[in-house]
Amino acid sequence: MPRLLLLDAKYEKPIKLTNKLKTYLKKHKIKSVAIFASTQFTNLNDFISNLKKLKIKPLITKAKRTNDKLQILGCDCYNDSFQQPIIEKANLILYIGDGLFHPKALLLAQKNNKTKKPVLMFNPIADKLTLIDNKIINDQLKKAKRNLKFFLNAETIGILVTIKPGQQFLNQAIKLKEHLENQNKKAYIFIDNTLDINQLENYPFIQAWVNTACPRIGTDDITNINEPMINIREASNPIKALGALEDDSKNKKH
Amino acid sequence: MYNLELEKAIKTINKQKAKQVLIQLPDGLKQKSNDIVDLLEENTKARIFIWFGGTFGACDLPLGMDILNIDLVIQWGHNKFNKQLW
Numbered sequence: 001m002p003r004l005l006l007l008d009a010k011y012e013k014p015i016k017l018t019n020k021l022k023t024y025l026k027k028h029k030i031k032s033v034a035i036f037a038s039t040q041f042t043n044l045n046d047f048i049s050n051l052k053k054l055k056i057k058p059l060i061t062k063a064k065r066t067n068d069k070l071q072i073l074g075c076d077c078y079n080d081s082f083q084q085p086i087i088e089k090a091n092l093i094l095y096i097g098d099g100l101f102h103p104k105a106l107l108l109a110q111k112n113n114k115t116k117k118p119v120l121m122f123n124p125i126a127d128k129l130t131l132i133d134n135k136i137i138n139d140q141l142k143k144a145k146r147n148l149k150f151f152l153n154a155e156t157i158g159i160l161v162t163i164k165p166g167q168q169f170l171n172q173a174i175k176l177k178e179h180l181e182n183q184n185k186k187a188y189i190f191i192d193n194t195l196d197i198n199q200l201e202n203y204p205f206i207q208a209w210v211n212t213a214c215p216r217i218g219t220d221d222i223t224n225i226n227e228p229m230i231n232i233r234e235a236s237n238p239i240k241a242l243g244a245l246e247d248d249s250k251n252k253k254h
Numbered sequence: 255m256y257n258l259e260l261e262k263a264i265k266t267i268n269k270q271k272a273k274q275v276l277i278q279l280p281d282g283l284k285q286k287s288n289d290i291v292d293l294l295e296e297n298t299k300a301r302i303f304i305w306f307g308g309t310f311g312a313c314d315l316p317l318g319m320d321i322l323n324i325d326l327v328i329q330w331g332h333n334k335f336n337k338q339l340w
Contacts, residue, residue: 001319004326004327005266005326005329006332008331009256009257009259009330010256011255013255039331039332040256065340067336068333073335074310074311075313077340125255165337166313166337169339193317214310231340232339233339
């Protein structure tokens with residue numbers, strides 16, 4: 001195996017608490033902020049000091065898969081992805097960086113919470129603020145609920161395993177296959193490198209799929225496919241997962 | 255705008271006496287790949303190759319590099335990943 005060097009490509013300029021962001025915080029009377037960033041933007045000492053000067057409490061945690069505090073990855077999309085439950089405690093969830101992939105994880109992480117807080121995205125390069133809320137993941141959650149129902153009723157299930165070392169969970173796939181076969185279901189394990197969802201249509205005998213690779217395949221990519229797919233985490237207890245999503249739908253109706 | 259730590263990359267290649275190196279860049283930095291290769295080849299004895307496709311994170315490392323005799327993979331834009339089932 002070759003050796004590996006990882007270089008963060010940190011943003012070189014200071015990340016400022018800009019007037020635009022200060023005005024937003026003041027206008028919304030924010031008292032505490034849960035701060036997350038992509039690895040390029042985690043040099044936030046001055047930014048955090050300036051928040052404290054405004055008497056705003058910064059709440060910081062480390063996601064379990066990351067190497068640094070503040071940093072978030074796309075797979076940090078469950079409420080137990082973080083060492084401390086700062087999302088639940090904060091007035092505001094602030095994401096520093098660009099793109100939607102990481103801040104959407106912060107919305108997905110709240111999918112089973114009663115109160116779902118929006119995420120304020122702050123792009124320090126453009127000094128741009130964008131507020132995103134649960135509306136942008138509604139289609140995903142609806143599809144996830146539908147897919148869980150298909151999975152529960154499926155008799156033939158395909159389990160997808162990647163060979164990418166960081167996302168490879170073959171042992172868990174084998175355990176799931178055994179678990180499903182104990183329930184008199186049939187399960188097949190499929191192995192590939194990058195999981196190409198276009199391949200699903202080549203296996204029409206599969207009634208529902210379980211993804212064991214990046215969890216965002218089972219939360220985001222499912223909106224682009226008709227074949228029902230869930231993540232392995234939900235497959236281990238699909239009734240509980242479905243119950244949590246059903247409770248959420250009931251809360252919305254009242 | 256971003257600190258690519260090219261000195262660290264050169265130092266690592268030279269220290270490890272890597273002969274063949276694969277570099278992986280996020281999409282936003284791919285336009286700089288030629289400049290990076292030129293600089294690394296000028297300052298090391300290594301042959302540098304560019305990963306063509308996507309790089310989703312430190313969880314997404316290329317396989318089969320030993321078949322191509324790649325000694326070192328350098329991935330920009332990502333940090334150490336602690337693998338665990340999500």
